Amino acid sequence: MSARSRSGVEFGVIGGGLVGAAVAYGLMRKGRQVALFDEGDVAFRASRGNFGLVWAQGKGDKLEDYAPWAREGAAMWGDFAKELTASTGVDLELEQRGGFVFCADEVALQARAEIMERLYKRSGLQFEVMRPAQIARFMPGVSANFAGATYTDEDGHANPLKLLRAFHAALAANEGSLRRGARVDRIEPLSGGGYRIATAESTVECGSVVLAAGLGNILLAKCLGVTLPIKPMRGQILVTERYEKVLSVPSENVRQTQDGTFLLGGSWEDVGYDTSTTFDVTRDIAALVVRYFPFLEKVRLVRSWSALRILAPDNAPIYDEIAPGAFLVTCHSGVSLAAIHADRVAGWISAGSIPKEAAAFSLNRFTEADRREYAVG
Ligand SMILES: Cc1cc2nc3c(=O)[nH]c(=O)nc-3n(C[C@H](O)[C@H](O)[C@H](O)COP(=O)(O)OP(=O)(O)OC[C@H]3O[C@@H](n4cnc5c(N)ncnc54)[C@H](O)[C@@H]3O)c2cc1C
Known part of the structure; x- marks a missing residue:
């Protein structure tokens, strides 16, 4: 092990998956000094195993506030992708021409339409309920053997691996910003404010720390008593x-990806x-x-994988300042x-x-029962 080195940065971001990398990239674009610590592929990494929908x-x-937030997030994707591609040369393969959620039977379609109606009232996201014959205009080869689907023209998909690669490329271009193979073992508050982040190799002091390590956040938050x-x-x-x-x-x-493969899931x-795949x-x-x-019956499967989503009780994001x-x-x-x-x-x-208008996303929204059910080790 090398001698422990000490250095200081404004922001220490822990976790180089899509969430930590997005935040670190955003901080860097705002001219802030960032160090992103990433344990790498040995850790659980949802960012390498997802479906790639921009949804x-x-x-x-x-969670009511999540509806307009998700809609705004999808709407920002076009400009964001252009900028990230321009600065890194990585094509994110974004296509945002609409998307469907299929429902096998009438009961499921009716329930889905009711959810979409509620969400329309919260966010203004327009949707249509389509029958298989209408869906066939967008998706040739679809059968008539199901009830229908909900459709919005604001959804789409991108290549999530290229997104991660682009974030990392942007950060790596800024020397010292991307620290790969750097598992953070401890976060400690400093007496005069700020935090000390400790990996096996080094100790870094930072003004603020961002816990963005997916499931790894469970252990990191414990360092701060949360x-x-x-x-x-x-x-x-x-x-x-x-x-x-x-x-x-x-x-x-x-x-269907741009190279022609179908992802099914x-x-x-x-x-x-447990990250096994099962028959x-x-x-x-x-x-x-x-x-x-x-x-698709005649199209061969070549591969399968599993990955772990990072799920809160209401499936919505958590944004919070858990300690100063x-x-x-x-x-x-x-x-x-x-x-x-x-x-x-x-x-x-x-x-x-975190501003007051984002208070709905804080940890305070969870009940004791949520915490008992979801706080796994
Ligand atoms: C099957 C599946 C399908 C999905 N489909 C979609 C989809 O279609 N659209 C969509 O928007 N989302 C989808 N998701 C969700 C999406 O993949 C996740 O929201 C996203 O990847 C979470 O990113 P993350 O950075 O929070 O976590 P992760 O990707 O898990 O990354 C966490 C990172 O933190 C690092 N880390 C962990 N602990 C430490 C530590 N102590 N020190 C340093 N680094 C650490 C790890 O090395 C890792 O790189 C899907 C997820 C799954 C599993």
């Missing part, structure tokens, strides 16, 4: 061989920290998507919210506090 529809049913109500929720995703480009918009179960499984879930995902798109100058940023929708994290959330942190 507003359906968000905010349990128990977080978040838990892992496994999702399995299947990948097919390449196919001619047929789908111009994604759905929550099927999206994704399960929601409350199985703790039964693979079979169920494949059966459902073949029901919607019969031509120590900010917590975590969410389940790190792709969809990447633009708004880099802009608005980084702006709050740069200014030194």
Whole structure:
């Protein structure tokens, strides 16, 4: 082990997944001095295992303020992607021409439409309920063997791996900002304000610290005496061989990437920290998507993976200052919210506090029962 070095920065951001990288990138763009500490792929990393939707529809049913926030986040994506691509040369493969959520039967479609109606009142997000014949205009090859789908023209998808690569490239271009393979073991408040961040290799003092380490935040927050109500929720995703480009918009179960593969998913499984893939879930995902798109039966699966979502009891983000100058940023929708994290959330942190209008996203909203159920070790 090398001798421990000491240095100081304005902001220490812990976690180099999509959330921490977005905040660090945003702080850097605002001219702030940032060090991003990332343990790397040995840690749980939702950012390398997600579906890549840039999605507003359906968000905010349990937390009212999340509906307009998610809509604004999706709306910011176009300009954000242009800027990030211009500065890094990485094409994020953004397509934002609409998106569907399929419903197998009439009961599910009716329930979905009611949720979308409630969310429309909260955020103004327009939606349509479409039957399979209408959906076929956007998604050739769709079957008539299901009730229908909700559709909004504000949703879309991007390549999440390229998004992560672009954030890291932007940070790496600023010497000292990206510290890879740097697992933070301890955060300690300094007597005169600020924090000491300790890795195995070094100790760094910073004015403010941002906990943005996904599930790793559970341990980090404990250093500051805070128990977080978040838990892992496994999702399995299947990948097919390449196919001619047929789908111009994604759905929550099927999206075709720019290179022609289909991503099929994704399960929601409350199985703790188990990241295996399983035969039964693979079979169920494949059966459902073949029901919607019969031509997929003849397209070969080449790969599958699982990753752990970072879930709060209401599926909404948490933004809070959990100790003076120590900010917590975590969410389940790190792709969809990447633009708004880099802009608005980084702006709050740069200014030194979470504003009152974002109070709905604080930890205070959770009940004791939420905390008991979600505060896993
Ligand atoms: C199956 C699945 C599908 C999804 N689909 C979508 C989607 O379509 N659209 C969407 O918007 N979102 C989606 N998500 C959610 C999205 O992937 C996550 O919201 C996002 O990746 C969370 O990013 P994060 O940075 O908070 O966490 P992570 O990606 O888990 O990253 C955490 C980072 O912190 C680092 N770390 C942990 N502990 C420490 C420590 N002590 N010190 C230093 N570093 C540490 C790790 O190395 C890691 O890099 C999906 C997630 C899953 C699992």
